[in-house]
Amino acid sequence: MSAKIIAVANHKGGCGKTTTVVHLASELAAMSHRVLVIDLDPQANASLHIGIQHPSEISVTTAELLLGDITLLTEALQEETQIENVSLIYGSLSLGKAEDQLKEEAPRPSEELTIKLELLKDLYDFILIDCPPSLKLLTSNALASATHVIIPIESGSQYGLYGVTDLLNHLEKIKRINPQLKLLGALLLRHDERQNVCKLIRDEAIQQVGKILDTTIPQSTKVNQAAILQQPLYKLDKNSKVRKAFEKLALEVIAKT
Ligand SMILES: Nc1ncnc2c1ncn2[C@@H]1O[C@H](COP(=O)(O)OP(=O)(O)OP(=O)(O)O)[C@@H](O)[C@H]1O
Numbered sequence: 001m002s003a004k005i006i007a008v009a010n011h012k013g014g015c016g017k018t019t020t021v022v023h024l025a026s027e028l029a030a031m032s033h034r035v036l037v038i039d040l041d042p043q044a045n046a047s048l049h050i051g052i053q054h055p056s057e058i059s060v061t062t063a064e065l066l067l068g069d070i071t072l073l074t075e076a077l078q079e080e081t082q083i084e085n086v087s088l089i090y091g092s093l094s095l096g097k098a099e100d101q102l103k104e105e106a107p108r109p110s111e112e113l114t115i116k117l118e119l120l121k122d123l124y125d126f127i128l129i130d131c132p133p134s135l136k137l138l139t140s141n142a143l144a145s146a147t148h149v150i151i152p153i154e155s156g157s158q159y160g161l162y163g164v165t166d167l168l169n170h171l172e173k174i175k176r177i178n179p180q181l182k183l184l185g186a187l188l189l190r191h192d193e194r195q196n197v198c199k200l201i202r203d204e205a206i207q208q209v210g211k212i213l214d215t216t217i218p219q220s221t222k223v224n225q226a227a228i229l230q231q232p233l234y235k236l237d238k239n240s241k242v243r244k245a246f247e248k249l250a251l252e253v254i255a256k257t
């Protein structure tokens, strides 16, 4: 079966995109699914977490892949990472420049990733794309190639939904080139149902986004620890609340895609 391609997108910075990609990927892989992470963010945070090498040492990252020929794919694809059964196409700082160049040179600037992913669809069950905090071409490439999109929302912040209408409008535009794109829903991170601000954000998210995932992710210092140690949450503490939440998210994603 062809891979489910899930873009994790929100132009609001720091809302939990990378965290969602890394831990959803590791939980899906722990359930024996074949998983590929594609890092489309110049900050390369997902690559720093799950990569074995530093992104600056990688000669073919998503930047070169987007601009170059499809034959670069074999070099771009790294099957060995810090997380078992998760492959990675690294991101790097050069993505910023690549985005400008794509805009000037590519005949269909939003569809370069779609072309490059065609050959990978049969090799993986899930392809997760980490987007940068912007709505420009890199995010458009992710959304144009995806079958599904998750919108992470920082639940503990009263500004968590700021800008979400722009994102939804952008999704509608992308649907003209990718009509199959489905919204899986908003995902509330740092969510605590006992806090009023979280309850408010939940209600607002249902209103504004239209759909939220049943699973919510609690706040936990283990998230930062996992990133520093370059580990999946199940290796840190497999029974922790936050790990269980990502495990539940993986099951929900499997059921809904
Ligand atoms: N549930 C959580 N509990 C505690 N800390 C969290 C949680 N989710 C994310 N964080 C922390 O919040 C910060 C931002 O998260 P993350 O990097 O996933 O956001 P992002 O949307 O990818 O950011 P950017 O827009 O810069 O790419 C990180 O330091 C991360 O470790």
Ligand SMILES: [Mg+2]
Pocket (backbone or CB within 6 Å): 017, 018, 019, 041, 045, 046, 130, 131
């Ligand atoms: Mg990120």
